[in-house]
Amino acid sequence: MRRKVLFVTMILLAAALLSGCAGGPVRGATWPGLAADEDMAYLADGPSVLGIDLADGREVWRYPAENERGFIFYSTPVVTPDGLVIVGSAGTDNILIALDSNDINRNENNTSSPAVVWTFEGADDQWVAPPLVVDDKLFAVNSDGYLYILDLQDGQSTKQAVEAIRVDGRLWAQPTTDGERVFITALDHSVIAVDIETHEVLWNDATEGAVAGSAVLGPDGMLYVGSFASRLEKIDPASGRREPVLEAENWIWSTPVLDGDTLYFGDLNGWFYAFNTASGSLDWPPVQPDGPITANPLILDEYVLVATESGSVFAFDRAGEMLWSQAVGGKIYTTPVAAGDLILIAPLEAEFHLAALDQNGRQVWTFTEGN
Amino acid sequence: MWDYFVSIFVNVLIWIYDLVGNNFGIAIILFTILIRIVTWPLNAQQMKSAAAMQQLQNDKEWQAIQKKYAKDREKLAQEQMRIYRERKINPFSSCLPTLIQFPIIIALYQSITRALGSSPLDLLKLSRSIIFPFLDVADLIPLNSKFLWMDLGHPESIPIFGFAFPTLALIVAITTYVQSKLTLPATANPNDQSAAMGKMMSIYMPLLLGYFSITFASGLSVYFITSNVLGIVQYAMQGKANWSSLLPASLRSQSQKK
Numbered sequence: 001m002r003r004k005v006l007f008v009t010m011i012l013l014a015a016a017l018l019s020g021c022a023g024g025p026v027r028g029a030t031w032p033g034l035a036a037d038e039d040m041a042y043l044a045d046g047p048s049v050l051g052i053d054l055a056d057g058r059e060v061w062r063y064p065a066e067n068e069r070g071f072i073f074y075s076t077p078v079v080t081p082d083g084l085v086i087v088g089s090a091g092t093d094n095i096l097i098a099l100d101s102n103d104i105n106r107n108e109n110n111t112s113s114p115a116v117v118w119t120f121e122g123a124d125d126q127w128v129a130p131p132l133v134v135d136d137k138l139f140a141v142n143s144d145g146y147l148y149i150l151d152l153q154d155g156q157s158t159k160q161a162v163e164a165i166r167v168d169g170r171l172w173a174q175p176t177t178d179g180e181r182v183f184i185t186a187l188d189h190s191v192i193a194v195d196i197e198t199h200e201v202l203w204n205d206a207t208e209g210a211v212a213g214s215a216v217l218g219p220d221g222m223l224y225v226g227s228f229a230s231r232l233e234k235i236d237p238a239s240g241r242r243e244p245v246l247e248a249e250n251w252i253w254s255t256p257v258l259d260g261d262t263l264y265f266g267d268l269n270g271w272f273y274a275f276n277t278a279s280g281s282l283d284w285p286p287v288q289p290d291g292p293i294t295a296n297p298l299i300l301d302e303y304v305l306v307a308t309e310s311g312s313v314f315a316f317d318r319a320g321e322m323l324w325s326q327a328v329g330g331k332i333y334t335t336p337v338a339a340g341d342l343i344l345i346a347p348l349e350a351e352f353h354l355a356a357l358d359q360n361g362r363q364v365w366t367f368t369e370g371n
Numbered sequence: 372m373w374d375y376f377v378s379i380f381v382n383v384l385i386w387i388y389d390l391v392g393n394n395f396g397i398a399i400i401l402f403t404i405l406i407r408i409v410t411w412p413l414n415a416q417q418m419k420s421a422a423a424m425q426q427l428q429n430d431k432e433w434q435a436i437q438k439k440y441a442k443d444r445e446k447l448a449q450e451q452m453r454i455y456r457e458r459k460i461n462p463f464s465s466c467l468p469t470l471i472q473f474p475i476i477i478a479l480y481q482s483i484t485r486a487l488g489s490s491p492l493d494l495l496k497l498s499r500s501i502i503f504p505f506l507d508v509a510d511l512i513p514l515n516s517k518f519l520w521m522d523l524g525h526p527e528s529i530p531i532f533g534f535a536f537p538t539l540a541l542i543v544a545i546t547t548y549v550q551s552k553l554t555l556p557a558t559a560n561p562n563d564q565s566a567a568m569g570k571m572m573s574i575y576m577p578l579l580l581g582y583f584s585i586t587f588a589s590g591l592s593v594y595f596i597t598s599n600v601l602g603i604v605q606y607a608m609q610g611k612a613n614w615s616s617l618l619p620a621s622l623r624s625q626s627q628k629k
Binding site for chain 2: 029030074126128169170187212229268294333348
């Protein structure tokens, strides 16, 4: 009898533990995606995408209105010029959705939810990368290794890809463009250029390591990417030829952010770099705030803001002097977003899901789901 | 502590993956063989204990004390312990390999999802899990999760007439059933508790592991199947596989008469 009890207990324990690790549509499976426009913040966080009023941090809507098994959101939402919020699901449905933040419906449980303007269900894997809007086209890369080009003006509610281009690799970063080409980075150690008009793959160049961030176009007309080979590399956008320009201390996860001639980025050892593309050297020696950096730096008028895994944000002026720092809480992996006078921070494992700071790092409001 | 345990699994898996030319399915199979080799003495001990316990059920002295102290459970337990001591039998050693399986399954599941880095947080955790200094993980990432028709990071199914048929789950359930039946000793004693326990395991374990295979990453199913096949081979090699127990009861009695 005692053995039977022990056996059944072990089975139940194993089932519970495995179920706990299964990573269903739960908050905290990975870090959230965050975007904002003039009035609203958009937080893609586990089972739902939330629209939050910037004035007071109040939830205005959520999608879906009730949790659905197939949906997991953590890709950064993209707000189109005509006000649509486009976001992909990393759940089993592999769906890309466009929501109309101005067309809100209330269900019987009094939950407000935006209207779905269109969906795209042609991808085979999860959406991690935010799509890129270029005029009337949407360039969306999926973990299945395809670039899907959608027509934003075709009026279809169930979209079909105008073209699906196999570029291979796990595609986790938002494409970038120079107006003539779209540049795609892949975890599978490559950068790919696609002609924006003909959709032809122009070149596919191997990098030293996996690239989790986007490529950035420098003022010198060259592309810059950081990789898990702990290197910042410069790539000729016409030919795809590349050369390493800076050795970092550890993996570069974030997308380098350009301000004037300088690229700002961090690494997983917590070093923060200011690389001058004109001189080919650092503007100032790297600084090490207080933890690993996966979020992209945020460029503001007075300073550059750096968020760390330790849950703090640091403001550095252009000379590398720290102006202020603020402990926000939790772990910050998501890139901070500027919205008017506010700085929005979406930490993981914090007591709240979103915090708004003023320009001096003082907390204005916090948002906690369910409150 | 637990995280370190999972990290060891992650490192060994990635090391094998690198050695075998970036094939994660082969890495899981070889890793399972490694686990089987490491736990071989335990499995051998389990078989020995199961056989000794089985013999004990038919022992006259054992049966006599069952009758004599049927109403005095405390005294019965004391007498049973005395016999265990005298004959050097550890009644719990037959459970040990089964109990050890569970933390291994959980750690393997976590190490598969972490090694495959299917979400940004998993990939970030992977960067912190590398304890073997000779592993160049930055060069190996992302690991190739495709093996045969499967994506080892996701549950497996094959579409048949529009229905997603869980092939691996079925193979897991069948091999688990076969393995548990083969190791189940034949007994004629209706009060044999260990036989009743074995019978329960041969029903519930295939269902449980089949459920796990439908729900979790198919890499775990590859582990279950490999482990079951190796278990069957191990019993067969030691000449202890009870093949007749796979037959229905009526056919079994006919074959025994012959």
